[in-house]
Amino acid sequence: MPSRMLSKLLLVGACLLAWPIAAAAQAPLLPAQLGAWERKDWQQVGATELERVAGEQAALLREYGCQRAEQAVYRHGAAEWRVRVSEMQDRSSAYGAFTLLGPIVARRVASRNALLFYEGNYLVHSWATGAFDPPVGSLVEHLKQIGAPQPSLPTLPGYLPREGFVEGSDRYLLGPLALAEVAPLAPGDWAGFAYGAEAEAGRYRVGRSEATLLLFSYPTPQIARERLLDFERLFNLNGTGDPARPLAFAKRSGTLVVFVSGAASGQDAATLLDRVRYQMELSWSETSPAQAEPHWAVTMLQLFIGTGLFLVYAFMSALAFAGVRLLIQRLLPGKIFDRPEDKEIIRLNLSFKP
Numbered sequence: 001m002p003s004r005m006l007s008k009l010l011l012v013g014a015c016l017l018a019w020p021i022a023a024a025a026q027a028p029l030l031p032a033q034l035g036a037w038e039r040k041d042w043q044q045v046g047a048t049e050l051e052r053v054a055g056e057q058a059a060l061l062r063e064y065g066c067q068r069a070e071q072a073v074y075r076h077g078a079a080e081w082r083v084r085v086s087e088m089q090d091r092s093s094a095y096g097a098f099t100l101l102g103p104i105v106a107r108r109v110a111s112r113n114a115l116l117f118y119e120g121n122y123l124v125h126s127w128a129t130g131a132f133d134p135p136v137g138s139l140v141e142h143l144k145q146i147g148a149p150q151p152s153l154p155t156l157p158g159y160l161p162r163e164g165f166v167e168g169s170d171r172y173l174l175g176p177l178a179l180a181e182v183a184p185l186a187p188g189d190w191a192g193f194a195y196g197a198e199a200e201a202g203r204y205r206v207g208r209s210e211a212t213l214l215l216f217s218y219p220t221p222q223i224a225r226e227r228l229l230d231f232e233r234l235f236n237l238n239g240t241g242d243p244a245r246p247l248a249f250a251k252r253s254g255t256l257v258v259f260v261s262g263a264a265s266g267q268d269a270a271t272l273l274d275r276v277r278y279q280m281e282l283s284w285s286e287t288s289p290a291q292a293e294p295h296w297a298v299t300m301l302q303l304f305i306g307t308g309l310f311l312v313y314a315f316m317s318a319l320a321f322a323g324v325r326l327l328i329q330r331l332l333p334g335k336i337f338d339r340p341e342d343k344e345i346i347r348l349n350l351s352f353k354p
Contacts, residue, residue: 045068061097
């Protein structure tokens with residue numbers, strides 16, 4: 001019974017401690033007021049309910065690690081400004097969703113007040129009608145204040161070559177749905193995101209045509225090698241596979257697989273593949289510099305000091321225990337120490353004769 005009671009108390013204590021943390025984690029992302037603009041029609045949804053605010057973009061946001069989203073309408077007089085903030089898993093996820101959804105928003109919303117940007121791990125989509133300037137700067141400052149420190153952006157986009165690059169065509173991809181938007185070359189997760197992959201895509205002018213360059217980064221060289229073998233089964237890779245399959249070109253360098261599709265010829269693909277310069281970076285823990293051995297006299301002195309401190313600690317502990325025992329004996333005589341039943345001694349009467 002005491003153990004069950006203790007378990008219940010620990011459970012209640014853990015819930016009480018976790019409650020304020022959970023409440024703080026679900027604090028509103030959009031403030032009640034931004035300057036002279038007041039928030040109306042506010043709603044907050046979790047990752048499983050993103051369709052309520054994001055519509056057909058919900059699945060892509062979930063793939064990029066969206067944890068929750070908020071949407072509200074800010075009003076200032078007759079002007080209205082609609083804002084949606086998606087809290088992503090981290091800064092890289094927000095950046096990736098921005099690169100993929102930016103062109104989609106630009107195509108579907110023809111308004112000078114339509115805007116998509118990211119701040120930290122927050123992806124912001126705002127749109128409005130009318131000739132007025134919504135307080136975007138105030139919203140950015142608010143997100144900076146409530147946001148936590150974020151890691152740096154992914155390094156994979158930095159490996160895209162600049163020669164022949166079509167500006168604005170770069171996309172940072174974290175799942176098969178995003179890959180299907182850029183390169184629908186095969187069904188399902190053909191790139192291997194389930195193995196921890198990340199990808200960067202870009203369009204390039206090579207010769208008289210355009211080709212798509214994909215950089216697939218994997219956790220280990222072994223995984224990258226296995227994925228390249230899968231590409232040989234899925235495509236007419238480097239012109240040596242089944243001609244009935246889509247033509248593609250690829251090479252591997254360490255954990256990176258460089259993939260080209262849509263090239264007009266093998267020469268154009270080789271030119272684009274050679275433009276990628278990738279070098280693996282290794283890090284290791286260096287041994288500490290050698291230190292001189294201390295003199296034997298210093299070692300002996302440290303031993304005596306350590307022994308003396310231990311003896312002092314033992315003596316002080318004994319005094320403390322004796323003081324506590326005397327105090328308890330004075331306040332509760334015979335209740336804890338020196339109880340009568342503890343004083344009984346079992347004796348053998350060896351002089352007894354029957």
